[in-house]
Amino acid sequence: MIVLDCAGTVVLPASLDLTGGRGSGTLTPGERADIAVLRIADAPKTPQGAVPARGGHLDLLITEGRVRLWNGRKVEDPDSTPDEVREPEHDPDHPYTGLWVDENGFVRQELLPDGRYDEARGDRRSAYTGRYWISGSRIDYLDDLGFWAFGEFRDGVLHHAGYRFTRR
DSSP, X not given: OOOOOOTTEEEEESOOOOSSSOOOOSOOTTSOOOEEEEESSOOTTOOOSOHHHHOOOEEEEXXXXXXXXXXXXXXXXXXXXXXXXXXXXXXXTOTTOEEEEETTSSEEEEEOTTSEEEEEETTEEEEEXXXXXXXXXXXXXXXXXXXXXXXXXXXTEEEETTEEEXXX
């Protein structure tokens, strides 16, 4: 997972294919990411002069799902991941592992010991599945469809996507 403070930046698709009939960019779930993060303003202590003399404003570049540029510096081996963006370790014995149910019993989310979750909705089993990571009171989800979500544990309640889940 890459977490990047994008304050003062613009996040754009790194490439567009408008000839293939897809009519969409490269931020489509299930597709490898092609993302560019550009700073709008110069960082402090940036030399004066024409833009080319000052260095680039490109902070992050991901193409074909691989980090190519990180913090404005080229990543020499795009098959490796910079240390600061490595996937966090999962704790299989975390106390929040188990079944969480919303107030009506309609949504049931099971946090499995292997770092995966399985969410059922009504009589639809496995409506959403994917991976999760817990850090302090925050939970981050990466769904198998490619979207990210998060929640927070407060006073024995999991707050996620407008739901309030309690442990069963």
